[in-house]
Amino acid sequence: MSQITITVNGQTLVGNTHQPLLEQIEQAGLQPEFQCRNGVCGACRCKLDKGEVVQEDAMAYLAAGEILTCRSTPLESVDLEFDYHVSLVAKKAANL
Numbered sequence: 001m002s003q004i005t006i007t008v009n010g011q012t013l014v015g016n017t018h019q020p021l022l023e024q025i026e027q028a029g030l031q032p033e034f035q036c037r038n039g040v041c042g043a044c045r046c047k048l049d050k051g052e053v054v055q056e057d058a059m060a061y062l063a064a065g066e067i068l069t070c071r072s073t074p075l076e077s078v079d080l081e082f083d084y085h086v087s088l089v090a091k092k093a094a095n096l
Contacts, residue, residue, distance in 0.1 A: 002016065003015070004074055005078075006024060006080065007050075007077075007079040008025060008030060008080050011030075013025070015074060017076075020070055021069040021074060022044050029088055031086065031087050031088070032086050033082075039060055041060060042068065044069040044070045045066050045067070046067060046082045047080065048067045048072075049080065049081050050078060050079035052076055053072040053078060054073045056072075058071045
């Protein structure tokens, strides 16, 4: 497992090379759009501006230069561009 950077609309996150991008973006506290997590709906589609990923089979239509974050695992640091603002999710404090 290698540590990499994942840049989402200009915001840089720390990532890895063994989890799908959608999971890593969510774990970093961002809330990208998605509906199915298995490559059918295409809601998590984004543009891959830099880097390389392994894209598993998917049914959603992709234009040149696009990937599905639910079906893509990065091989190296990547720059992603979504057509919308990816919001930060407020994390709830655990009551101890």
